[in-house]
Amino acid sequence: MNQKKSLESLLNQLKDKGISEDKILLELERSFINADPATFIDHHREERCGYQEVIYGLHKSGQRILYAAQEILKIKPSVLISRVDSEKSKLLLKHYPDAFYCPISQVTFIGEFEQKFNSKLLIISAGTSDESVVKEAHYCAKAFGLNTNLIQDLGVAGLHRLLTYREEISQADCIIIAAGMEGALPSVIGGLTTAPIIAIPTSVGYGANMEGVTTMMAMLSSCASGLSVVNIDNGFGAAYAALRMIKTFESK
Amino acid sequence: MNQKKSLESLLNQLKDKGISEDKILLELERSFINADPATFIDHHREERCGYQEVIYGLHKSGQRILYAAQEILKIKPSVLISRVDSEKSKLLLKHYPDAFYCPISQVTFIGEFEQKFNSKLLIISAGTSDESVVKEAHYCAKAFGLNTNLIQDLGVAGLHRLLTYREEISQADCIIIAAGMEGALPSVIGGLTTAPIIAIPTSVGYGANMEGVTTMMAMLSSCASGLSVVNIDNGFGAAYAALRMIKTFESK
Amino acid sequence: MNQKKSLESLLNQLKDKGISEDKILLELERSFINADPATFIDHHREERCGYQEVIYGLHKSGQRILYAAQEILKIKPSVLISRVDSEKSKLLLKHYPDAFYCPISQVTFIGEFEQKFNSKLLIISAGTSDESVVKEAHYCAKAFGLNTNLIQDLGVAGLHRLLTYREEISQADCIIIAAGMEGALPSVIGGLTTAPIIAIPTSVGYGANMEGVTTMMAMLSSCASGLSVVNIDNGFGAAYAALRMIKTFESK
Amino acid sequence: MNQKKSLESLLNQLKDKGISEDKILLELERSFINADPATFIDHHREERCGYQEVIYGLHKSGQRILYAAQEILKIKPSVLISRVDSEKSKLLLKHYPDAFYCPISQVTFIGEFEQKFNSKLLIISAGTSDESVVKEAHYCAKAFGLNTNLIQDLGVAGLHRLLTYREEISQADCIIIAAGMEGALPSVIGGLTTAPIIAIPTSVGYGANMEGVTTMMAMLSSCASGLSVVNIDNGFGAAYAALRMIKTFESK
Amino acid sequence: MNQKKSLESLLNQLKDKGISEDKILLELERSFINADPATFIDHHREERCGYQEVIYGLHKSGQRILYAAQEILKIKPSVLISRVDSEKSKLLLKHYPDAFYCPISQVTFIGEFEQKFNSKLLIISAGTSDESVVKEAHYCAKAFGLNTNLIQDLGVAGLHRLLTYREEISQADCIIIAAGMEGALPSVIGGLTTAPIIAIPTSVGYGANMEGVTTMMAMLSSCASGLSVVNIDNGFGAAYAALRMIKTFESK
Amino acid sequence: MNQKKSLESLLNQLKDKGISEDKILLELERSFINADPATFIDHHREERCGYQEVIYGLHKSGQRILYAAQEILKIKPSVLISRVDSEKSKLLLKHYPDAFYCPISQVTFIGEFEQKFNSKLLIISAGTSDESVVKEAHYCAKAFGLNTNLIQDLGVAGLHRLLTYREEISQADCIIIAAGMEGALPSVIGGLTTAPIIAIPTSVGYGANMEGVTTMMAMLSSCASGLSVVNIDNGFGAAYAALRMIKTFESK
């Protein structure tokens, strides 16, 4: 609210100088486009929800992402930013040349990855086309301090390959599975393990796949019991669901 | 057309007797409801499409089904009728007490089942709830003269059970697979065999399953190559697709 | 497979007596409708997936449910059956008069409820109309041996009431939240706690609610991080997801 | 109609000179693309519907917007234009360098903002990504002469922040609320105030959000009583709904 | 919460007597089906949201509706109940023989209708088939104390009739318009008046109407500015939106 | 309006006698359910739209249909009523025993069919299951005075039969074609004739047919030029479209 108050006093000063309110408003809007949208950083989120505020980069300009990152870094030692395209990443990497940036998953992390939890998180993809999604889950999980491991390309049409990973699957404490098309992989793995499973439908496919909606609906209709599902391509959300689970149970 | 012509002459006779056309029409409509809808039996379908005309019982009254069956039986030694509910079956079984009737799949067959083809057709269901659909496929296939075998309840969430049937799967010349929910079974089996696979989505499931639409869309998006799909719960259509294939290749 | 083998030998005996295969088939189908669909009880599911086979009663006749329950009870001390309507429950309660049956959620449990896990599972509903769904989750969780607690009617349009339960929410190790209509409750609670949250969309609502599809889509689009979602009205699935989580982490 | 008449006489003159009608038609069509589409300015709309004609810029070329604005300004002291992208705005700002233009919401206003009504309109967004929509509502409301105030970023997953604005909410005479994703904010605020609430679903989100359709359907299914909803991203429409309400009741 | 506490002490007493917890639970569930679902009456809703708690009868048994009505009547002089089918109404009318019950709209009101506001609310339907919806709006508005007037059957395909009501339309302070099929009536009236308009899509129509979804989408896409829309068939919600508006502005 | 006025004076008389307004309202509503909903008969529709008012029976009670029919018959020699189920038809036929009633299409016509136009209308169905729809079109067309002829069961999978009707098709002045499933018949016939074609999608089919929506969308996507489409199962609407065309061109 302080920010708003100071804006108002500034406004009054300008009006005293005979500048019309409309003109001021106009100038403000014109300058806002490259500046800060009065984002309110939620510095208590970690205590409430398990992890500090994360910046979702998709609908924000590079300038705004940078500003928000700088605000968070005033208080926290690191900051996680999702969905930063290569164009926007340039601005961030210019200011933070040591930042981690994965161009496939568009995850950016400014700070040092540090493992804080021991439970084994296993992340599996059905095909190489799901790579951007599982890497988003994987690097977000790393940023959260989770002990994460990634296996790609275990589609159900190649059972032989899937079955060679039975041991890794049975030892995991939590499994994130990303699949596109018919989204069958979580059902198959759900029949092989007791561990909690978080399914991510991906938008890989075409036609009847309906940009991932078919996959999502199929996963929600799974014949395997006790799977739960996050939004299409939501690698970040799946990793966060794993964080909620692991943080809660490790801190008991 | 003869039928129509005779109706017209009848009409003229009545009009000559001073009965108004409206009255005749009214009487005709009132009597039609329990009678024959002037169905035109297509007696040359077998030569053209591989099997004689089949009666689809869903939208027809018992009376109309009976009439159509009688017409076909004047020329053919047997007749296949699909989707005959237990109420309508009573009328048929009263006239044809030796008829085969499966109350689960609602398939009725008047005549003797006779195997005409040698190729192995294997029909598989993912769960016991798909029973009505695979039995429709199975008994229609039997009526077509196919060499058919049925295995139920091989869901992907129980891989161990599925894998015990690997030999049956690898020996089949054509496989029909019915599954509901996420519809994953065809994808898994598609990775285990070279045989042609016809997938039937079933309306088993609820909520996100969308009465089988999700299953159908998922099967069409399958990651396994070369599957083809028929309409929801269409056991008859899948068996007919198998018939087309087997009849064509065995007659070469 | 033994079952099938014995059927075949029986078949051969009958054929030897001059009874045609068609006749036998016909009789078999006619008797099957009230009998056992050759359900294969999966007695190793507990080791693989965390809990013994559960009977899903929706598409099964009372006779078939009873048969499956009897098969399971030969080996296990208890059996859980979901979606048993009041008509079907009569047959079960006649055979097992001490069985637990909740007519609202249609959960049936034959055996003694026994708490096996200590982690606190909290189940919350947004409105009284969600009662059948949260009670399905609650009694399935009890059957699984979970330490479950149920709070109903905490809708987001009555924030004051919701906030009086802040302590129960913050102490839970896992939270299942059922809501219909706009499905906002998981988002609000997701902002108040670190615990894992499993959201159940319910089919409560009309018109734009699209029988729960809108609710499900809304929950998957939630602005709160790390929620995961199960199918519409799937109280059983949510409880199973909680079981996977709690069993895995308590057994570490 | 005069316009049409003069065109016809022009046409006749040209035909008299031996130029074929087709040629003329061709030339006319070719020149029309950069010119005026014979827009009929509705100069009596203010009396009928509460506000003078507004130009909807989305499907119009810059030339056509300019022409329509000039026509309106012949009679009215100001003109409001919505959905003017930055490219089209250049032409307008060249002709009207003092015009107000907000590049985020694409609202253009030529004239002086003047407050004509006293009732308090409060505009709230759930997240920073809804900025373009609430700013469209805000600046359209200003153009309508409404007494409008804007608060951004009050998402339901951060209840603590929302509750700090309880006083502003309880003092408003009309509230416009824009939210994307699950669209829960109007339900929560609907439980805190008697004031009329106009909900705007925004297309913020991805996957299950279905470009705002899920949000819209969720808002229409809200558990809070008496909310009403406008089209996706329709900031202009929400402001107009507020204008109808405030103008009607203030003029009583 | 007292209710829950007393239940717990009762539980303990029973357990002391050697009755197992399972048995008690079973008995409780069996008795609950005809009893009170521990509904929490929200006695402060009037101050917060403009009107006391209303009972939504659709998913509740007659017993539960009666119980909730009795609880509210302990404190308030009247109670409004929506969606009470004729079967459930019998129980209510047996206890409250003077209650108002409209069998078409299924609105029940126990108490005296009393006009508390002067602003003119006009409710219009497009066709006679929308009668149940506009009567729900009308009688709910009466229960809220609004000054409401109802005109039926003003469809857009009969402009002549619509235009004879121009005066009533121009004098209204708030207009609720219900229409099915293409939902065009609000657009036409929106061009004739400055008053706020609340549009109710009705589920009247078939085929392409999609049970009212097409109508709802069409109304949200209206070419008339400043309309707002409620859920399909939601007469209650439209009346409540009018109440919010009228109560807020009359109390200024 | 007279009706309303007289109601008001009646109301005042009753109030003068000390009967409360609520009581009167209650009695009115209770009696309305079996009575007239103040339907306004549009006696000038024939001049405006080409045919007198038709009663759509689907959402109306038998009593209301009878009342409306009686009102129309005060002025017109006949009345057409669509969608009268067999239950409602009994009441009508008791009052008008000579009325025409087709139980398949549910068309009722009180009066004498009289041919007023000479142009040849041909109505074609793709299958016997479309019978109710084409008969609705056929008998409505007869009621309109059109010269109509009906041919059933010309599906595209039986080209040979379709081609035997080439002459009838080429001589028709207007063709109505009803088809379900993939809705291909209009496309095929559209390639054989210059005549105007009105396509009716029917709800015949299941699964992917989506209750006729697929058929409707397919017809709108037809590769044949110049087809136009009416709502699903809308035999009445198709006949009316033919009437508009034939009446306009014959009266030139």
Next chain:
Amino acid sequence: MNQKKSLESLLNQLKDKGISEDKILLELERSFINADPATFIDHHREERCGYQEVIYGLHKSGQRILYAAQEILKIKPSVLISRVDSEKSKLLLKHYPDAFYCPISQVTFIGEFEQKFNSKLLIISAGTSDESVVKEAHYCAKAFGLNTNLIQDLGVAGLHRLLTYREEISQADCIIIAAGMEGALPSVIGGLTTAPIIAIPTSVGYGANMEGVTTMMAMLSSCASGLSVVNIDNGFGAAYAALRMIKTFESK
């Protein structure tokens, strides 16, 4: 087929020279991309369907459009091409500098417009944004030889303007009406005239408009009797439907 035969002989000659079939195939495919796709011109379409073959330019390259136009012009004096974007039009206009090209509707016509029919076709749009669609209908109608007249911008929210055109509407023999958003204009005009009405839904709108699908569904659900509908934005199809009607009735 000659074309194919000559290709085969060419192929053989090349093979004789030792060039491998693969190489030839490769070269053929590479050259095909800019050449003729062996389009088969249907020179008898006019006799069969009422108008000679029209070229649909959307999915064709400029080269292919030009080739097809040249083929048709060998036999016919003119050719109509729809959906030619400005880029493709350049190639056509280079070869046929006198061709008519309307850049808004993308209609191209090579030849002289010539009126062949007298019936009055009236084409109406609801808003200026529907211009491209009504101009496609208008210029296609001109190419077909119809007597066509175009009135734009008669939206239902401005009834006053619509009613000034009552005379034009009542004198038309056939009316094409294009509208976007809620698509109400055909319903309103349908109540004012007996003439046949062909409704074109346009993709004008956003959000709930669903790119014209809502408009199309709304038009198909119209409360006015006897409207028929063509595909979204299908100006060509509507004009063709008018041609079928007018040609058939004028040639009687």
Next chain:
Amino acid sequence: MNQKKSLESLLNQLKDKGISEDKILLELERSFINADPATFIDHHREERCGYQEVIYGLHKSGQRILYAAQEILKIKPSVLISRVDSEKSKLLLKHYPDAFYCPISQVTFIGEFEQKFNSKLLIISAGTSDESVVKEAHYCAKAFGLNTNLIQDLGVAGLHRLLTYREEISQADCIIIAAGMEGALPSVIGGLTTAPIIAIPTSVGYGANMEGVTTMMAMLSSCASGLSVVNIDNGFGAAYAALRMIKTFESK
């Protein structure tokens, strides 16, 4: 797995040199974008599923496609790559200048086409706009070694042309049919032949066509018996389905 092992040892070496794990990870990700995604070539697929691994080029970079092709060519004499746009094809053609590349269907084949099977596969398209899809099917079939023949532009609105190909149709052992819009061609051909039919819906059309979804749903609802359907535009899948069939039956 060897690949992973060697990566780990490399990682350890780097760590021994004091380079932090984060730095290494960062470098790896940055280099991965242009390199190999650890694709696991499935060299046993031919034995299992009938054909060696095919590269699906759509979501892969040119670099990754090249790498995968090179890996396969180490063991196999040829490699098939689908969906290679012209940009990506340049890299492939630079390395393999003799490769077959069809720019319309985007099929790339490195190696010699060699016919291995005799059964006649006939591929038919409904219109010239389906060319890319049928050519994908055709060239994939050639790569599989099938005896394939292609006929284009046999739409149902031109029956005369379709019927001239009756002999080719009746002699085929398997028919692939691609159609857009209403997708009627498979139904018509299904009535003319006994051969198995694989239908491919194409995304040709607009508006109600819903990018091929309407076509797909229409084909699945076909009135012709025994058709089966693959995903929208899936020429590769249809050819693979033919391969499964032909390979299985020829190898008997």
